[in-house]
Amino acid sequence: MLGNGRYGSGILRNRLYRGELVWRRTQKKSDSQRGNRLFVQPGDKHDQMIVHKPELAIITDQLFDAVQSILMDGQV
Structure with missing residues (x-):
């Protein structure tokens, strides 16, 4: 679910959800x-x-960006 930050993989890092x-x-x-x-x-x-x-x-860009900031802070 979290994937790998270096590869940009995982459900929570999937940029397709924001339309990219x-x-x-x-x-x-x-x-x-x-x-x-x-x-x-x-x-x-x-x-x-x-x-x-x-x-x-x-999902909205705001929601995607919020999840990415949580992942970057290591709160998950």
Whole structure:
């Protein structure tokens, strides 16, 4: 539910709820030293593409921002 703050994952951090589609939020890398296993890491913020779709929003921006500030303060 809380997800990972670095990855922007989890129900409470899902920006789609406020009507934002985020592309390239994470990226998959392979590591030949680990036997070509794929691992996921946060994507570069400069490479992200955000598309605003207000018709997809199911909560207000104020509510989303309030939840994010609670998560940042570590109150959960």
